Amino acid sequence: MNATSHVVTYPRFLWQAVTRAFEGRPLFYAWMTFLTAVALVGANAWAHQLAQGMQLTAMTDHVSWGLYIANFTFGVGLAAGAVMMVIPAYLYDDHEMHDVVLVGELLAVAAIVVCILFIVVDMGRPDRFWHIIPGIGRFNWPISMLTWDVLVLNGYLVLNLHICGYLLYMKFLDRKPDKRWYIPFVFLSIFWAISIHSVTAFLYGGLGGRPFWNSALLAPRFIATAFITGPAFVILLLQLVRRFTSFHVGDGPIRTLTSVMRVTVLLNLFMLGSELFTALYTGGAHSTAVKYLFFGSHGQNALVPWIWTAVAFNLTSALLLHLPATRRSLGLLDLACLLSIVGVWIEKGMGLIIPGFVPSTLHEIVEYVPTMTEWKITAGIWAGGFLVLTIALKIALPVLTGEASLANEKRGEG
Amino acid sequence: MSDQPDPKRRVSLQILGATLGASAFAYAMEPLRAWSKDLTMEQFLQKHYKEMSKDELAKVLQRVERDTKESYGATVTVKDPKPLPGVEFGYALNLSVCIGCRKCAEACHVENNHDRRTNNSYIRVLEMDQGTFDLERGTAQYAHAVPAPGKYYLPVQCHQCDNAPCVKVCPVQATWKESDGIVVVDYDWCIGCRYCEAACPYHARRFNWTKPEIPAEQITTEQGYLSNRIRPQGVVEKCTFCLHRTREGRQPACLEACPTGARVFGNLLDPASEIRWVLENKRVYVLKEELGTRPRFFYFFDE
Incomplete structure (x- = not known):
């Protein structure tokens, strides 16, 4: 392959990508317009937050992280969870999974974008972003866990962009991909996926002053919940792909992902139970956050409805996943997926970040209930994530089906 | 795509959509104009404190003075006193005589140019039940005559830890321990990012949730670059043992304000200092010793 050919064909590939991102049926335009509108509401709220300061959030010096970091944590799990498609596809030679694995990798890309946005809106001085760029700023590596997070998240983003971009480009050219250019990266991405969520857990777990987080079980719990939400989200996504595109999705991947979830939902409940036992049976200062979370403390109970909703949803989804009826009904499976996504979103969001701060390090109880600004920004970022995911699929799927290819493009011109 | 009837009409609709989208975006981001007004390229490119040359630092100090004049209408002097050789500061507080009057917190509020609306201070005083060290049974929200019967008082401020969790976690080295033991920002x-605020076991750090508001006549005009100058919005701050005073041989503002003489401040390396006498002769304890933070702030009792 000579260099000039890529100079010509790669821009054509990009041009195809751009045009396809803006082409579609009325339903596509309606969906994109809706997402853009929500994203703009979020952007506007963020602009206000920057101008007037983070007093527009409900965060305080007592509860200094809130909804943004909660969603960030959940987002990292979603990104890591997508690897549950990569493992069967590449390690166990599951061919049906292999056909759809790119959907998972694109989901990881969109989820990482969401995570990075949540970090940006949580920063008091995003204008100083360059201070954290290695080599230009003063990167406190390897001591600060946050610098590890910057490395692993951006690394994971680049890895997945490379894998997806390379495979799609080769398919576009109708050329067999060179294994040396993607197989090593795929295997690296499997380890990397585990690392992003472990590092995120260490971010909290390494703080001795916050007994609620200071647990060795945090990273395993994060991984288990990631392998609930990742598969759950992909199961729903694959059905949407099947419904709205001509891309073929077999039943095999959905079955495999359901099997994964059957294990991880129980594993998660077991680990949650272990944490609760250790905290409540021991008692004392280390159990106060758990007591506040589940039962309220000194008459303050802002988190109680949240956590019991999560518990109810997680238990119900675990039950549904093990019902024989769910094996025959996609409707029940979808319900189980939805419940577990919301359940985990609460459990490792509001149910994990906030109790780390309540009671505070001086054992004061200051509650936190997110403001409208925080909800708007949060909705805006998720809308942005769905925009990225929709566009990515809009570009990738026609390439995978062969509808968008260099040959077709030339034929069209002729 | 093949099922579309009129490609021309389609393109014009797309252009219309893109234009509407772009103007909506511009409208959504409008509030940023007010925010960016305060930002200059000079500030954007300003180097880390430790990387600045003497001249660069001198210029920055002048810039801060100028900005304070512009924003707050006050004429202030911003200096940068360096740590003294052979000095490591320590602070001890006598729990037997503290009466919980919170004069220290008030003095801190004034000295360190804290936001007036939030009544911020680096010191939080807990009212504790006699007979327990359990922080859970203490409260910072008390509004009655002090000292109340059956209570004792535990003022908490930055412990200037030797093994400071806040310094470890900062992703950009914006906070560090100076040679005299003071942790600065x-x-x-x-x-x-407020990771330091999450990491601190003593609730010592504060974030500027908004631009601090202080009337010009109430501003403490003798300021330190790393200590009590008025902080920008969106950054973290903390107690610095009043380094703009203590590095010039004076006492911290909280100590001067204390009516009972509960506070002892001095050089841990000087065997003749009062703080050394306290550490060697009194029953001394530090808060949350089990966390291994090695505080330079000590509590002690009279016999």
């Missing part, structure tokens, strides 16, 4: 380098 470069307010012009902090990115406002």
Whole structure:
């Protein structure tokens, strides 16, 4: 392959990508317009937050992280969870999974974008972003866990962009991909996926002053919940792909992902139970956050409805996943997926970040209930994530089906 | 795509959509104009405190003075006193005589140019039940005559830990321990992620949730670059043992304000200092010793 050919064909590939991102049926335009509108509401709220300061959030010096970091944590799990498609596809030679694995990798890309946005809106001085760029700023590596997070998240983003971009480009050219250019990266991405969520857990777990987080079980719990939400989200996504595109999705991947979830939902409940036992049976200062979370403390109970909703949803989804009826009904499976996504979103969001701060390090109880600004920004970022995911699929799927290819493009011109 | 009837009409609709989208975006981001007004390229490119040359630092100090004049209408002097050789500061507080009057917190509020609306201070005083060290049974929200019967008082401020969790976690080295043991923040380098606030076991750090508001006549005009100068919005700040005073041989503002003489401040390396006498002769304890933070702030009792 000579260099000039890529100079010509790669821009054509990009041009195809751009045009396809803006082409579609009325339903596509309606969906994109809706997402853009929500994203703009979020952007506007963020602009206000920057101008007037983070007093527009409900965060305080007592509860200094809130909804943004909660969603960030959940987002990292979603990104890591997508690897549950990569493992069967590449390690166990599951061919049906292999056909759809790119959907998972694109989901990881969109989820990482969401995570990075949540970090940006949580920063008091995003204008100083360059201070954290290695080599230009003063990167406190390897001591600060946050610098590890910057490395692993951006690394994971680049890895997945490379894998997806390379495979799609080769398919576009109708050329067999060179294994040396993607197989090593795929295997690296499997380890990397585990690392992003472990590092995120260490971010909290390494703080001795916050007994609620200071647990060795945090990273395993994060991984288990990631392998609930990742598969759950992909199961729903694959059905949407099947419904709205001509891309073929077999039943095999959905079955495999359901099997994964059957294990991880129980594993998660077991680990949650272990944490609760250790905290409540021991008692004392280390159990106060758990007591506040589940039962309220000194008459303050802002988190109680949240956590019991999560518990109810997680238990119900675990039950549904093990019902024989769910094996025959996609409707029940979808319900189980939805419940577990919301359940985990609460459990490792509001149910994990906030109790780390309540009671505070001086054992004061200051509650936190997110403001409208925080909800708007949060909705805006998720809308942005769905925009990225929709566009990515809009570009990738026609390439995978062969509808968008260099040959077709030339034929069209002729 | 093949099922579309009129490609021309389609393109014009797309252009219309893109235009509407772009103007909506511009409208959504409008509030940023007010925010960016305060930002200059000079500030954007300003180096980390430790990387600045003497001349560069002198210029920055002048810039801060100028900005304070512009924003707050006050004429202030911003200096940068360096740590003294052979000095490591320590602070001890006598729990037997503290009466919980919170004069120290008030003095801190004034000395360190804290936001007036939030009544911020680096010191939080807990009212504790006699007979327990359990922080859970203490409260910072008390509004009655002090000292109340059956109570004792525990003022908490930055412990200037030797093994400071806040310093470890900062992703951009915006906070560090100086050679005299004081943990400082470069307010012009902090990115406002608040990881340090999560890491601190003593609730010692504060974040500027908004631009501090102080009337010009109430501003403490003798200021330190790393200590009590008025902090920008969106960055973290903390107690610095009043380094702009203590590095010039004076006492911290909280000590001067204390009516009962509960506070003892001095050089841990000087065997003749009062703080050394206290540490060697009194029953001394530090808060949350089990966390291994090695505080330079000590509590002690009279016999």
